[in-house]
Amino acid sequence: MRIATLIGTVCGVGYLKPAPGTWGSLAALPLAYGLHQLGGFLLLAAATLISVGAGVWAAEVMTRGKEDLDPSEFVMDEVAGQFTALWAISYPAWAHDIDITALWPGWIAAFVLFRLFDVWKPGPVGWADRQKGATGVMMDDLIAGIMAAIGVGLLAFLSHRVLGF
Template sequence: MADFKPDFAWLLKRPLCFLAFGFGSGLAPFAPGTFGTLAALPLAFVLILLGIDGLLLAFLCIVLFMWGIRICAYAERETGVSDHGGIVWDEIVAMLFVLAFVPFRWTWWLAAFVLFRLFDALKPSPVGWFDKNLHGGLGIMADDMAAAVMTLIVLRIAMLF
């Protein structure tokens, strides 16, 4: 974890960092990526209730991904730390992307959460390649989207049975 430890007041003074730190979920004292991923679940729930699901949610995630490149790069500059552990916008967007393509049932959401966290934490290829070879905002965002795609591949295969 990084030496720089922002607090909620610091985030409130920097709205883009507030987003990058997942509305504060990235301030968790341990496993901020897990807390960021958890933050995506109620957000997805609300979006789906508002009728933003499936391909519309996936399209929104593409927009949020592109925006996330800039948000995460900004947060890196503000913290002075490369890929600060508290930057969890990438987890939120990637998890929303996964949830756009799985059934709206707790069992599928739980499976999506567990698989995504495993792929994000263990960083198997190609996730690890993106993590090691891309830097800045794009690097922060890309490895999580790769983990999301791997999660979706496993879940879509599971849906066949």
């Protein structure tokens, strides 16, 4: 249980108040930066997949026998979702040999869009949030991350191709 709690709360970040999900998303930003710097998009993608697997396991252990299947201190789902949202800047930076810090508007957009979709829970995010069990706990944030990544891509297209910035 102790290791599962450490993973699920992302080393205690989930205990920060208010809004532990926002703190979890914020914690993901320097982690993603470090992963990208160490191994580019491929390492960030691998870390995302590992965080999903570890998150499902930790959620199962942390919620076993409890009524609350998605406790507020569990923020590994936010980390995995935020990592997914950041794929929209990590991949282009890696593929085109761009310093990822040069894509700073994308960092802001990925964070804001992910938090917006995670809190608002539109369409498929809301559907996933209503699913029971550890997979459902992780799935809504992954879908929010995918939607945020698409949003970042659309904003980049609008900015660079349409507006010419």
